Amino acid sequence: MSKRILFISAPIGAGHIRAAQAVSQILTMKHGCETELCNVFDFFPSAIGQAILTIYLKILTAFPVLYGAAYGWGNQSRMALFGRELISRFLAKRMLNYINEFQPAVIVCTHATPAGLVAWLKKKGLVTVPTVAIVTDFVVHRLWVYPEIDYYFVAHLALADYLRQYGIAADSIAVTGIPVSNKFSQTNSTEELMAKLKLSPGRKNIMIMGGGAGVLPIDEILNLCNQIDRPLQLIAIAGKNQSLYRELVQIAAAAKHPVKVLGYIDNVHEYMSVADLLISKPGGMSSAEALTKAVPLVIFRPIPGQEEANTQFLLASHVALRADSLPELQAILTRLLFEDNDDLSALRQQAGLLGRPNAAADIAKLLLNYCKKSRIIIKNLKNRSLGP
Secondary structure: OOOEEEEEEOOOOOHHHHHHHHHHHHHHHHHOOEEEEEEHHHHOOHHHHHHHHHHHHHHHHHOHHHHHHHHHHHHHOHHHHHHHHHHHHHHOHHHHHHHHHHOOOEEEEOOHHHHHHHHHHHHOOOOOOOEEEEOOOOOOOHHHOOOOOOEEEEOOHHHHHHHHHOOOOHHHEEEOOOOOOHHHHOOOOHHHHHHHOOOOOOOEEEEEEOOOOOOOOHHHHHHHHOOOOOOEEEEEEOOOOHHHHHHHHHHHHHOOOOEEEEOOOOOHHHHHHHOOEEEEOOOHHHHHHHHHOOOOEEEEOOOOOHHHHHHHHHHHOOOEEEEOOHHHHHHHHHHHHHOOOOHHHHHHHHHHHHOOOOHHHHHHHHHHHHHHHHHHHHHHHHHHHHOO
16 A cells, blocks of 8 residues: 655645644654655746745735635635636646656645645546645635545534535545644643743743734734733744844843743744743634643734634634734733633633644544555556556
């Protein structure tokens, strides 16, 4: 049985790539598979890929309402569906040679764009490999849905219902949760982690992240927290945004509360382990990671589109609160962290119940079944090609 599995993602937000990495790690370490992770933009002309990223980030930061309108249009318009067909026709063949050279037993897409390209290749009979999709949000956009995709892994039951409305068979959908790295399942002593991370005991730890693309105003949030006259400790993660990092360092130097400013790190799970609260954008992956660590979320100014949809799910699940202004955020922080109530404990308990730490392992097991199915398909095709 071939155990070659090809993951195709997109660099539009880090969550799609982290989902692929989480499942790939399980497959290689526990099941002896050979996996390959690739970026769908590598198959585009370089100018197109760069233009897409630039436009995407500019719209998110400067025109979030426009992004929300485009998201809604793409979810409903027949013209959008026709447009994706044209785009797939133009770009899909660029990845065909790569697929043929690697000869995977299964193709795994963690973003809607590669899912569309592979679906087009399958529709044209150019690829026969079983293809699955891992949806990395708590909502499924219409551009994820293709009859050529053999299997879907989704975050919760309502998404399975949505897919069935568009003709996806119930036995082609698994509700696994969003796959996160097995690091988020590790348990460590809080005291040991606090010492390792050089954090002061006796303070409420507020973790702030989601500003890697400059969308979350971490600088404004730090200044706000500095006005709270209670024992706080702030962990601000700027990601790969160097200008934001430098700005946060300057704010931290003058802050009355201890502020730890971090750039891109690979131990987010350790900081989440000691966080009392996470202020963040509601990305599917970062939210799933927080749920796995049972960290309550405060969502700040979600952008229309999948962020708004993720927010609605998290609020309805009683694992998050929402703030659309800085005064509202300050009131939430004061109430949750310092008033004598059980709200924070209730949020943490519910987050722990909703977290899916085994999602990556569950998906890996199901992918192994598709490796077996791939062998049967290839065998049948070879027999058919022999003819009578």
